[in-house]
Amino acid sequence: MSVAGSLEVGLIEESFNARxxxxxxxxxxxxxxxxxxxxxxxxxxxxxxxxxxxLKMTGYSRDEVIGKNGRGFQGPMTNRRSIMEIREAIREERPVQVSLLNYRKSGSPFWILFHMSPVFGKDDGKVIHFVAVQVPISGQRHHRSGFGEDWSDRCETAFGSCRREVSSGSLVRSGRSLQLEWDEKAELENWEHCEASECEKLRAVAAINNVLSVLTHYSELTGRLVCGNRCCSPRTGFLSSSLIISLCRVKQSFVLTDSRLPDMPIVYASDAFLRLTGYMRHEVLGRNCRFLSGADTDSLVLYEIKESIQNERSCTVQILNYRKDESPFWNLLHISPIRNASGKTAYFVGVQMEISCEKVEAKGLRPETRQLSVVAAVRVAVRGSSMAASLP
Structure with a gap:
């Protein structure tokens, strides 16, 4: 297994083990x-x-599902409006219940009642997980009058020949192109929303409560309690789930520190940063970046960094840092203030690049340009999040 693969497995295991x-x-x-x-x-x-x-409902094995995004079970006839409702609920960190057309591994579509609810840390109000229950919708309530009785057979014929496989966080079609046996445009125009019964809605709520009950019980054993309702406002320093998801799209090595908290602790660390330094996420969050310094780190460089932070200005330095295994590496470090929608400095972003790797890179963007692109992406994510939080 590659280093990146090992890190991904470790982070997924940590998602449960830490709580x-x-x-x-x-x-x-x-x-x-x-x-x-x-x-x-x-x-x-x-x-x-x-x-x-x-897994039984969708036809996938656990290894094919773990580590992938849930959007991989959607397909060409999944209602975009329902997807936007789910995304909005994630952004607002609230429950949502919608009817959704999903696809099995075989490619055949099926209707579910999708009920998602956030799981909060009881002591800090931070979203820890999202639980998503899927209840199959029975009956044919999604058909318009005029659809033949062989609708299910035709779906199976059209979609079953097109096997869906998990790849890079989504399920992609392989083999020959999908050939519909009917006029696709006409069918899509007649495709009606599928409404779940009251019994199915109650089953979804009961299932959510069952899962939350188990999570709550097993969090009590570690003293890091979770709950289905936010018991307190998130503390300063904790990022909203929507901001974290936006930051996760930035693939370069960087950390985000909160300038409003004592000692400016790290509140977000990218996967690339964890790969570069060898640390796990829980070993990084809440610490000041100085833990990367060591015996041979130049104190004058540290002073330059401190001065730029105090003056809320950007700086770029070459600094000798140390990984978790104590091996040194030269780091081209760029630090820049990140202001929220009101114009106040809320965070500092630190973008790291191992210099030895950049020297042998013959093509692509210059290191400084890549670092500035990271700063720009983080700035957009933070401002967008703060603007959304200010809306009524």
Whole structure:
């Protein structure tokens, strides 16, 4: 397994191990419901747990699902409005219940009642996970009058020949192009929203409560309690799940520190930063960046960094840093203030590049240009998040 692959597995395991006791996965496996658990703090908002019922319903193995984003189960006839409702609920960190057309591994479509709810840290109000329950919708309530009785067979014929496989966080079609046996445009125009019954809606709520009950119980054993309702406002320094998801799209090595907190602790660290330094995320968050310094780090460079932060201005330096295994590396470090929508400095972003790697890179953007692109992306994410938070 590659270093990147090992890191990804470690981060997914940490998603549970850092919050719940060791028996959490066994307890969740005993639940009969179809559900997944995702972590918005990890790059791509991946699935970190999938129930046996969910795997049986979709035809995937657990290895094919873990680490992938839930959008991979959507397809060409999935309602875009329903997807936007889910995204909006994630941004606002609230529950949502919608009817959704998903696709099995075989390619065949099926309707579900999708009920998603956030899981909050009881002590800090931070979103830890999202639980998504999927209840199959029975009956043919999504058909308009005039559809033939062989609709299910035609769906199976059209979509079943096109196998769907998990790849790079989404499910992609392989083999020959999808050939519909009917006029696709006409069918899509007649495709009606599928409404779940009251019984199915109650089943979804009961399933969510079952999962939350297990998560709450096993968090009590570690003393890091979770709950289904936000018990307190998120503390300063904790990022919203929507901001974290936006930051996860930036693939270069960087950290975000909160200038409003004592000692300016790290509140976000990218996966690339973790790969560069060898640390796990929980070993980084809450610490000042000086832990990367060591015996041979130039104190004059550290002073230059301190001066630029105090004056709220950008700087670029070459500094000798140390990984977790204590091996040194030369770091081309760019630091820049990040202001919120009101124009006040809320964070500092530090973008790291190992100089030895950049010297042998013959093509592509200059290191300084790449660093500035990271700063720009982070600035857009922070301002967008702060503007959204100010809306009524």
């Amino acid at each position: 719940y006791s060791l028996w959490i996965t066994e307890a969740l496996d005993e639940l009969p419901d179809n559900f997944t658990i995702t972590d918005p703090c990890l790059s791509g908002h991946p699935i970190v747990f999938a129930s046996r019922g969910f």
